[in-house]
Amino acid sequence: MITKLDSMLLAKKKFIYHYKNIRWAKGRHETYLCFVVKRRVGPDSMSFDFGHLRNRAGCHVELLFLRYLGALCPGLWGCGGSTEKKLSYSITWFCSWSPCADCSFRLSQFLNRTPNLRLRIFVSRLYFCDLEDSREREGLRMLKKAGVQITVMSYKDYFYCWQTFVAHRMSSFKAWDGLHQNYVRLARKLNRILQACETEDLRDAFKLLGL
DNA sequence: ATTTTCAAT
Numbered sequence: 001m002i003t004k005l006d007s008m009l010l011a012k013k014k015f016i017y018h019y020k021n022i023r024w025a026k027g028r029h030e031t032y033l034c035f036v037v038k039r040r041v042g043p044d045s046m047s048f049d050f051g052h053l054r055n056r057a058g059c060h061v062e063l064l065f066l067r068y069l070g071a072l073c074p075g076l077w078g079c080g081g082s083t084e085k086k087l088s089y090s091i092t093w094f095c096s097w098s099p100c101a102d103c104s105f106r107l108s109q110f111l112n113r114t115p116n117l118r119l120r121i122f123v124s125r126l127y128f129c130d131l132e133d134s135r136e137r138e139g140l141r142m143l144k145k146a147g148v149q150i151t152v153m154s155y156k157d158y159f160y161c162w163q164t165f166v167a168h169r170m171s172s173f174k175a176w177d178g179l180h181q182n183y184v185r186l187a188r189k190l191n192r193i194l195q196a197c198e199t200e201d202l203r204d205a206f207k208l209l210g211l
Numbered sequence: 212a213t214t215t216t217c218a219a220t
Contacts, residue, residue: 024215031217055217062217097217127216136216 104139
């Protein structure tokens with residue numbers, strides 16, 4: 001794999017500023033999305049693409065990504081003929097914020113209609129997830145039900161992103177103060193949010209059994 | 212203890 005030009009990579013400062021998993025991320029009025037798109041071509045070969053996006057005025061970065069999806073995943077919807085076999089892709093993205101409720105809803109709908117696309121989402125910080133009944137929390141659960149694996153970024157994920165998406169110019173990734181503690185706190189929070197899926201399912205099961 | 216959030220000026 002040939003390394004992309006620096007201009008296609010994220011500046012170091014930008015990456016650190018936007019992906020820092022601090023509790024009060026003041027001034028992060030932008031969201032970055034670093035992605036890797038993979039397609040299995042044969043038993044040992046794989047097509048591969050990667051890059052990053054930033055939200056634009058009036059368009060959250062997740063929906064922007066969906067706009068580019070056709071170009072990133074040729075054949076995802078078949079190659080014209082309806083009998084044509086659709087190609088399967090798996091996408092991993094790393095987002096500085098977790099998706100808002102609306103994006104989660106639209107993504108879930110899209111994924112439910114596109115079973116040949118697998119999506120894994122890593123997030124640096126949780127967006128509006130403080131309130132127990134926030135719509136953003138509900139959105140994350142909806143994504144999980146649509147088969148998305150949602151994970152909070154840990155050191156190894158930042159390290160990977162640094163190596164893959166950042167114009168690091170041979171400098172190695174240096175963790176900021178509190179990276180690990182913040183990760184642990186956020187991962188617990190996300191687990192609590194997503195576990196509600198299971199208690200809900202359990203409640204439904206009980207109801208079904210008349211218990 | 213409290214602080215922020217894909218802005219709005």
